[in-house]
Amino acid sequence: MPDDQKPFPISQWSLDDRPREKLLKRGKGALSDAELLAILIGSGSSKESAVMLCQRILSTVNSNLNELGKLSVQDLIKFKGIGEAKAIAIIAALEIGRRRRVEDALERKKITSSQSVFELMQPIIGELAHEEFWIIYLNNSNKVLNTEQLSKGGLTGTLVDVRLVMKTALQLSATGLILAHNHPSGTLKPSNADRDLTKKLQVASESLDIKILDHLIITQHAYFSFADESIL
Incomplete structure (x- = not known):
């Protein structure tokens, strides 16, 4: 990949474009699914930022979070840049979301x-x-x-x-x-x-x-x- 096409690390992005700063400044609704996942995993790899890595993962499940929630630790660690700890963080976050939906339903x-x-x-x-x-x-x-x-x-x-x-x-x-x-x-x-x-x-x-x-x-x-x- 030519130097001018190498992904920039998130630390070099404009403050308005960094997922954590974007959430603080504009609220959680302003973030894409990939940006929210990037906050969870913290970093990508030497070849792609956390956001780009998460976009790639999401593309394999047609950007469907329900389908992403079905992936196992073993499925997730196949992606370069995702280790066991990051895979567990993703799975745990999606399970919390699923349980929240259950509780919301029970309240009705x-x-x-x-x-x-x-x-x-x-x-x-x-x-x-x-x-x-x-x-x-x-x-x-x-x-x-x-x-x-x-x-x-x-x-x-x-x-x-x-x-x-x-x-x-x-x-x-x-x-x-x-x-x-x-x-x-x-x-x-x-x-x-x-x-x-x-x-x-x-x-x-x-x-x-x-x-x-x-x-x-x-x-x-x-x-x-x-x-x-x-x-x-």
């Missing part, structure tokens, strides 16, 4: 639509590589009383303890239940196992005057609602 306690269920559950199960099945317990105002994992690893062959679900519902004085599980494959089509489990829980809950309000299949970016499709 009232379920008003299938979209609000998706907003509650997507941060919890939408990006998992395995299948999990959850129950949302609601009171008569459709406010969330509790969310609980029912099974992990797929429904086929899984023994679902319906009695435990109903026991929890009675303990919480729940009047409504919403079922939710993820499809890591990305498909939104309900399987026979999805339908069978929904029916099984419907039959059990009816005798206790508890209503199954919906069942959502959740993927990273979308969802399928049994209630919206009138198949409950």
Whole structure:
């Protein structure tokens, strides 16, 4: 690379262009994703600045932070300039962001639509590589009383303890239940196992005057609602 094309170290940038100084002067919203990541890792390599390195990393995941969050330490240290400590810093920061989304969703306690269920559950199960099945317990105002994992690893062959679900519902004085599980494959089509489990829980809950309000299949970016499709 000719000398006049060598990347300038961040320390030689204009103060207004340095990520840390830019954040202090203009606020966090003024920074790009690459600049925010550059603050985390602190430095790049001899051939590129921290910002350029982070731009290169982001380009491999189409600038999608959700996809970046799926990379492991081993994936990240393949990039020259990223050691184990920097990789861990990136992973930790993205995990904090994911947990913040979960907490934000939990603060919005009232379920008003299938979209609000998706907003509650997507941060919890939408990006998992395995299948999990959850129950949302609601009171008569459709406010969330509790969310609980029912099974992990797929429904086929899984023994679902319906009695435990109903026991929890009675303990919480729940009047409504919403079922939710993820499809890591990305498909939104309900399987026979999805339908069978929904029916099984419907039959059990009816005798206790508890209503199954919906069942959502959740993927990273979308969802399928049994209630919206009138198949409950």
